[in-house]
Amino acid sequence: MTRTIDSPCVGICTLDADRQICTGCLRSIDEITSWGRLTPEARQRVIRDLPARRRATSSGA
Structure with missing residues (x-):
């Protein structure tokens, strides 16, 4: 049985242009x-x- 891993998205989808990550969930593009x-x-x-x-x-940092 495969376990589903939910997305860490928190609905605050704003890109930090310097770091290239979402400021809400901190994932990269x-x-x-x-x-x-x-x-x-x-x-x-x-x-x-x-x-x-x-x-x-x-x-x-």
């Missing part, structure tokens, strides 16, 4: 556009990386 084609494992990797991206964004 490539991650967003390919989400429907990613394997569950690849989706889990993206989701696992989001907290570190949020910390980096919060710290101004």
